Amino acid sequence: MASPGMIHGHLRSSASAIIGAGSPTLLRDKRKRRGSAALCSRLQIRAETMATKELEIKVERNPPESRLAELGVRQWPKWGCPPSKFPWTYSAKETCYLLMGKVKVYPDGSGDGDGCVEIGAGDLVVFPKGLSCTWDVSEAVDKHYNFE
Template sequence: MTAAVLTTVLANAADAELEDWGPLDEATGSPMATHGLEVWVDGDKSAGIWQCAPGPSHWTLETNEVIYVVSGRMTVTPDGGEPSEVGAGDLAVFPVGWTGTWQIHETLRKAYAIF
């Protein structure tokens, strides 16, 4: 017997209509509006699109995350490390336990996978 495997496809991540996810909890300055769309969830694993307004935020990750930046740009600085510029077309991997800041310069839209 073969189990059916469903494939989830979001045809255009750049133009997908997103839901209001409220202000970013990790913001360290003025409130930062977020929007998103989960396209796949399996327990504590998920994938989707996330968008955030400009501003600073500080993160301590409890999961692994891979992102592909669809639009916008930010500076990512691990605590005690060197900053990296991340923008449209870039792929970044943040391992569980990563701690640092994201300074979003232009509204950022990313495709993400959390696992």
């Protein structure tokens, strides 16, 4: 009959063979988890990058009159505001054409200066649906706008 010490030693070595650090199954599972975590991180970064690209502000500087006519810009409603600073969230895609003014648009999370988009008179701008930002108007704005 085996002594208690032999049984305990046998159980310990069997357990480590089954669940211990040297277990090929456990090592493979750890690598899978690490691989899954890395894949999740890559997918999360890619999703954030895609979301950021989807929420980009597009600026067309001084488009030709033919482009403005093609879009029907001159028939769009007008909006204006004095110098001011305010938050805004776009519930729909907006395309606007600035007739006058200067604005710095800070998308949420961009910090002061980083990622800021400067727009002014003569710019055709597209703000994507879902964008949250702060408008910092330094010169009074007058613009045509269209929501889609």
